[in-house]
Amino acid sequence: INIILTKDNNSYRSFYNAxxxxxxRDLAALLQDGIPAISSGNRKSSMDGMTSYxxxxxxxxGVPQRPVVFVTRPKLVxxxxxxxxxxxxxxxxxxxxxxxxxxxxxxxxEALRDHQLLKDYFPGGVHWISVGKQDKAGLxxxxxNLCSRLEHDCTLSQRPPLNIExxxxxxxxxxxRKYHR
Numbered sequence: 001i002n003i004i005l006t007k008d009n010n011s012y013r014s015f016y017n018a019x020x021x022x023x024x025r026d027l028a029a030l031l032q033d034g035i036p037a038i039s040s041g042n043r044k045s046s047m048d049g050m051t052s053y054x055x056x057x058x059x060x061x062g063v064p065q066r067p068v069v070f071v072t073r074p075k076l077v078x079x080x081x082x083x084x085x086x087x088x089x090x091x092x093x094x095x096x097x098x099x100x101x102x103x104x105x106x107x108x109x110e111a112l113r114d115h116q117l118l119k120d121y122f123p124g125g126v127h128w129i130s131v132g133k134q135d136k137a138g139l140x141x142x143x144x145n146l147c148s149r150l151e152h153d154c155t156l157s158q159r160p161p162l163n164i165e166x167x168x169x170x171x172x173x174x175x176x177r178k179y180h181r
Contacts, residue, residue, distance in 0.1 A: 015031075
């Protein structure tokens with residue numbers, strides 16, 4: 001608890017929420033009176049600081065929501081944002097890697113919860129796809145789904161790709177012609 005008290009108010013709230021959701025309600029009840037109030041002065045239009053525009057873009061793109069137990073790691077989030085900002089002048093990929101369970105998904109999703117970043121650098125939205133270890137059938141389904149999401153506003157309804165090679169070719173063309181950023 002001494003370590004948590006040296007952190008910001010969000011850490012205390014996250015610890016309290018963790019106790020609640022992990023079956024330690026009695027301990028959480030002891031800490032309930034000390035929960036810091038959320039000041040409305042530095043918050044955006046929603047409870048978690050996101051604008052409705054950001055919520056809409058992330059929801060449509062399938063970006064994972066913030067977990068119930070969330071601890072901020074601003075230096076790591078800022079490092080990912082910096083790499084994402086670089087995509088504005090030099091299109092490419094940002095790869096976040098690490099051991100399973102170390103928070104890659106949470107950190108990357110958190111970096112995308114930035115209104116200005118989405119508006120300026122991802123005007124077509126964000127399309128989140130988690131691949132992980134997949135067999136060929138599972139990979140084909142994920143690629144077909146991504147093709148369908150990216151082609152959603154095309155006037156011609158195309159059939160889903162029948163194999164991985166066809167899906168890769170279609171995604172390559174979509175990225176070059178429609179979604180180069």
